[in-house]
Amino acid sequence: MPLTVEPWTLREPTLDVDDLPRTAALLTVANGHLGVRGVLEEQRPEVPAGTLLAPVYEKFPHDYPERAYGYPDHDEQLVPVVDACGVDLEVDGKPFDVRTGTLEHHERRLDLRTGVLEREAVWTSPAGTTVEVRSRRWVSLVRRELVVAVYEVRAPHGARVRVRPVPGCPGPASADGPGLVTEACGHDEGRTWVAQRTVVAGVGAVLATEHDVSGPDGGTHRWVQAAHGWAVEADLPADGRLRLGTRGAYACGRRPVESLLADARTVLADAAAAGEDALEAEHRAFLDEVWDRADVVVEGDDELQQAVRLAVLHTVQASACVEGTGLRAKGLTGLGYHGHTFWDAEGFVLPVLDHVLPSAAAAHLRWRHATLPRAVERARTLGLPGAAFPWRTISGAECSGYWPASTAAVHVTADITDALVRHVATTGDDALEREIGVDLLVHTARFWMGRGHRTDDGAFHVHGVTGPDEYTAVVDDNTYTNLLVARSLEAAADVARRWPHEARRLGVDDDERVAWTSAAAAVVVPYADDLGVTEQSAGFTRNPVWDFSRPRDGWTPFEDRVHYTELYRHQLVKQADLVLALMVAGDRFTPEQKRRDFAYYEPLTVRDSSLSASVQAVVAAELGHLTLAHAYARECAFIDLHDLRRETQEGVHVASMAGAWDALVRGFGGLRVERGDVRLAPRLPPHLSRLRFRVQVDGSRLEVDARRDGVTYRLLSGERVVLRHAGEDGDEELVLTAAEPAQERALQPVAEPTPPQQPPGREPRV
Template structure:
């Protein structure tokens, strides 16, 4: 059992002791966020003891700075600028002095040091006893959470209980504006997934004439503004505070056994453009902080715990028979919920808000791996995530023009503001399957929620523009009997780049054409005014509809008749197979140890590609075909990507290989807790976390939406006795309880519904 997981609780991760490496590693795991901002689980005094901290960063979703990408050789259409989410002022910092000895884990003697992340309540707690050089002791407890009810707020409370009378106790609370570089990760790395930040990327000024301490910050290049504020309240109101250099401090004479508490509220405003708005935004944040102060820490915590209870009520998955995986699963669901943007203008980065890996960029990860969780448990959040794609549609259109496609839109491979930020186009822009991924997510959202209003407006425009791009990128190849082909693309597998007719990409494009045609025809048939207005505004011509249908019908999907295998692309089977078994372990991941052209010459996969296509459209393939392809592609896959194992696990469930499905799921569920990819320090693997939910519901639950009907083909691993989860479907809430012998389906809310259990219809009332 992992050292963080206790046998005593299925909800709590517990860290004991003061080992520096353990505490550094858990900075990511103990991060707290709410979709607006997040703060890593670093110690309050981490800056003074750097070996205990990898990065203390507090990150605000989409608060980024930019700089030109430097190329040795430039070519037309290359991405122009980096987009990098930057650390903002750190509101966790606290200093405690006793008789002029400054507390940290290297000074004096610290005992019974314990930190706990309570997943059920969304609380991070810390407790310890500290003895200074003169033998005087303090018992200290600290609690923190990031509020959902007040998305701007980080709330902290500190309890300090002296063991002795008459000592000089000094408490200092600091709103750090990062003028010192000690709180930003400075580690050098050649890893393309990391961009080290070595300098402060914003300007700051302290605002006067406000009741609370407020700081106005502005990025160096992108002109993004924010207000950061702090409000502190000491339990002993007779002790006057002192303000100096951005810090507030208190001097106290200790009384043995008399606990002193400090309540801290730190606020991070919404992002805005234009310094002229700073007074207005400052006043608004100050008002929110005052309201929170009036409620008090305990009142805020009660509201927060209630919110978390509501989340778990609809989103929890219970496993009977494996406590370690139960905690790992809940840990993943907890971080998924924390990561999602909730305003329709921001998305979910690959690391959530837990670290600086991937620069805070949004990828296809959201639509294909993370959105299903929200779609079936938190559909309002799912809609917000798709709305973000709609807000950047104009940039996607511009990108399509840059790629010499006259109509349609190509969404950026990695981005924050909608512009392409990937400097390596073979594994970036060439992955045009991102259009089909987003279209698939839009189609799924409309089918699952029944939200025709979104489908016939925002969804319609996205579907039309993505289909237009594929129509412009591909062509009908007369040498292949008029089949529609898509050349020079990269599929999900980034170890195979710039190929013709990647199976996954072609299949996604085929369905993109179908989705667009289906929605356009629904608008025309219904005479929907909003939808007709959209089609008129974007210059839709009915000849496009026929062209999409023709392209979908004639889509080229490569297949090797002799081997009876689905071909990943036109050239894959013509390459030599990479000897994975005899490759030294220290040479993985391959992308850090071999030139891309070396990797591209071989049959070797970084992650699921063709297998992912067959998982998504399982009903279009026979079980025999899926089994043959699964065996073949598993043998050439390294799983160097965290996106891979969950897909292979779900397909193993589909094929009835339950031991293999369980093994993949265990890796998926515990990936960050065990640091399987050796880079958890840079942030959690949010897509893999989405994969854990999918593995449970799609994999072991066997859930699919076919012909507008929810279908289940449940199978349990041999050591589990029961799995229970809930899904929302068209304003209904359904509870699914899978046992060894039978499965119970209960309609908890909504109108009666017909589902399918294997081949049997079940009527839920």
């Protein structure tokens, strides 16, 4: 179903019941701890997984046809919990169901400024009674356990209505196998609670709710007992209204029901004391501050303007309250990827959060540090020192059953430390570096020294790995991996010098630091001299190139129709890999080398991963392919809004959402932050007339406002910022101070070169 294009609203103007699984993801309200998907309150028709809690997961045994040493025993999967916003409505004895009677009007709106989902419906029952239903809901970005909802029924000509809040106690589930079971529940007039627990993982979840009811003028309403709870009945006169306000609080953990229930009731008591207006005001104030930091103004492309704001909202909703759980690839918008955390978080989302919501980036890094004991245990299982972080996880344990694309993808460990170093450089958070950074960098440096090896010529190699491109698995010396290994080793040596007390506590001495620095300098970057291009991995350019004249089925991923043994032996790139290295470790490549490398890999990259388009957008923009970069920016921004991959029903792609911001800011804004050096190279593609954004620079905030006639740099907070502006005559150092906060410069002129071609049928999807 098409959604309207508006700068600050995602509007669904009519209802398509077949589209409900997709819109349930897009219209989610969440905070990273609690997610309420955009399902209809009545759940008719039912859309699974209405409410998700980040800590509530279950362990399911892996069933391997052939088991081998080191394979994880269990998968971890997020499981949906009971909904606080559920409502059962009857009108003159007939259940409210959008599929029956006549649905005369239906509209839902997600306000991107406030994170509030509103709904309006006009329905005439099969018996001829007409009612208007209005609802609104939001998940607090301040009180992570709290969801607030309002459900209102109006009868233009009068009606008897019956509203039962919360679906009561769910039917009992079998405790014979993994799953979520209901342990206990209790109901009173206007209050209810339900306790659930996962059988194997043992994670408990308690929902407690309070309901405020206001009845019609000239009518009556009363609480009556109903199956598994209480309901409100009202005789509505003409134009009479019944309003049900709900506050729901979730508590979860491995504690007894009584303890969890007490916590949930404390949240409710605090919320009631604050009052509904104050609750929404503090929630709105949080988002106001986010938008003050995060909003990107795009002039000349209205669709992209809406999409990037939706992307920012979903990125914030996936991360605002992640303390103790970490960022999930789908946020809490669906059960795709079983609710796991991947390297997407560090590689794609945290670079954006460093500017948009630094506290969330820090919270995710603290969660990674809290899982360090499991990473150490995994390294021991692999026979290695240090710490090996999992490819996919909820608890911190590795739960991927396919090792060539998981355990072999060791770059995830380097992605984590790279995210840490980048966060400290961007925010100036030296305390975080001292508290958790030394630990993470030392343990991972020891892992790399065990995982890599020196050859007789002194070169440092990392063999038997899978890089970001999952169509080229278990190779030697993946360039992206090796460059991040080098950065990780350099950073470990640096923090050991910066924080000697913490380093000594971990047993680091001068000899170990020297060994790290020496290995970093000797890391191999494979190169094809005959072609003049950097190799994605050793020998990659000697593999046969995929025959694109073979019959193809539109955008069906290759992995769905080609065996991996064929994929692995060809030059066929699932997602940007070497090009990602050009973006992340750009200082290691000359501009001419970047041009040759991008031209070589672009025709090989089929983008069967949502992680590709934003990377290609950034590098294309840097190389002057501005029209191509614009197309890639639109693709990553529209991946869920337009459901380009026909999988949004499983949840939005949070990394691609964050990538939309990155494509604009790092791509067209030219932002680069390397070791405290801040460089900006704004440039606009033909169809954009303005780009304005704000970024963090070592704890200060800077605004960049690029227009056709020039760019203005403005210091918004902080005492002083030093940056480099890329101008026509080369880089120029600018100093912004509180006394002189703004400077203007001309944009560097760009003559677009002829862009490289994409694989047949794999052009950007805009």
